[in-house]
């Protein structure tokens with residue numbers, strides 16, 4: 001499973017960091033940064049949560 | 065619940081909350097019939113960009129769509145767009161649509177959101193409201209033409225639209241009855257700062273002023289607004305942004321509590337097998353010990369997730385206890401807030417300086433920290449305050 005983020009869409013809410021702190025971080029402006037674009041299986045639930053919660057619809061999960 | 069797990073779930077309202085409920089149901093393994101009913105013909109789309117990137121023309125309409133068609137198709141929905149629900153019978157567990165279709169359900173999620181509050185002259189040509197994509201496209205076309213805009217109501221929606229119109233070079237007047245715009249929501253400090261921000265950008269902000277009526281051409285097109293101070297402000301277009309009404313008319317006679325939106329318990333349940341989520345839902349949030357109805361983007365998604373989980377597994381229901389979050393973009397300034405700010409008793413500047421346009425304010429209600437708002441600050445500054453709110457930290461221990 002691969003995670004894609006669309007940085008120009010990001011609104012810096014940080015909801016993804018709350019949902020999956022090992023996978024997402026924010027830069028100084030709050031914009032999403034990926035820590036791991038191929039998250040471990042035990043992180044998948046958190047990533048799905050982040051996809052669902054992102055108020056900018058800026059995160060996608062891609063099955064490989 | 066009827067015996068056994070639900071086989072048929074109906075979700076009414078095909079926007080953020082409705083989509084999030086549907087996705088959560090599937091993610092949690094629900095493989096029965098899942099019907100998503102929407103009044104609008106558009107595929108589910110997002111509203112926050114409507115007063116921001118869409119209005120300025122930075123984004124095209126396709127960019128507000130919430131999910132790609134393939135991702136939506138993968139959900140296996142019975143999708144019914146363009147046909148609003150018109151009635152609910154909780155005893156027979158049936159939702160009726162305006163075309164007469166009857167949809168039986170084991171589980172129901174109500175996610176019909178809100179609509180703009182209107183003023184008597186809202187139907188006049190040249191007068192706009194801003195809620196749906198169609199509203200935004202109509203307004204965008206007018207803004208692109210330049211000219212003069214009057215915005216009635218300086219809440220976040222009106223303020224964002226005023227900012228977008230200014231950035232396109234329009235002459236903008238923002239009229240607000242309160243002495244300090246947004247003071248009831250975010251406090252005087254922040255309200256005063258935002259007013260100055262708009263004035264610095266050339267918006268004519270008229271506070272403590274009411275709109276008493278409009279002027280029109282003989283053909284009936286709006287030409288301006290009349291104000292309570294006796295003056296008239298000429299306008300090519302008028303945007304009315306004076307709050308909202310929950311969309312609950314279709315639920316009349318259902319027996320649900322419709323006092324202010326759909327009344328729910330701490331599980332977001334309104335009746336057996338019936339849940340509500342998003343802007344339309346008023347629920348009891350145990351974290352703040354009060355009922356609240358939150359009109360913010362992330363709450364709609366989060367509450368729908370919680371409602372869907374509780375619906376599928378009533379034996380393992382969990383109370384919905386979020387720390388609400390919202391953001392707003394005005395010019396280059398981003399405002400972010402956590403908590404329940406409304407009704408706060410104290411707002412204190414914690415960090416930064418309003419003079420630099422970067423600061424953080426914390427809010428107290430009773431003895432605890434109930435909110436925090438940052439303007440132009442890095443997100444790291446705000447995050448500990450979210451924790452303080454989530455853990456019910458006493459005000460005097462928070463600094």
Ligand SMILES: Cc1cc2nc3c(=O)[nH]c(=O)nc-3n(C[C@H](O)[C@H](O)[C@H](O)COP(=O)(O)OP(=O)(O)OC[C@H]3O[C@@H](n4cnc5c(N)ncnc54)[C@H](O)[C@@H]3O)c2cc1C
Nearest residue numbers: 077079080081103111112148149176177342343359360361
């Ligand atoms: C212009 C604008 C800008 C915003 N900006 C921000 C922001 O910056 N930050 C933030 O936190 N929040 C913002 N919001 C608020 C945010 O968009 C809402 O909180 C969110 O859309 C709520 O989602 P919802 O699904 O509960 O309701 P809605 O988005 O209102 O969706 C409800 C849906 O139900 C449909 N419906 C209504 N009645 C029926 C019926 N009888 N049958 C079937 N369908 C029906 C409606 O057509 C609608 O599509 C903004 C809102 C607007 C309008």
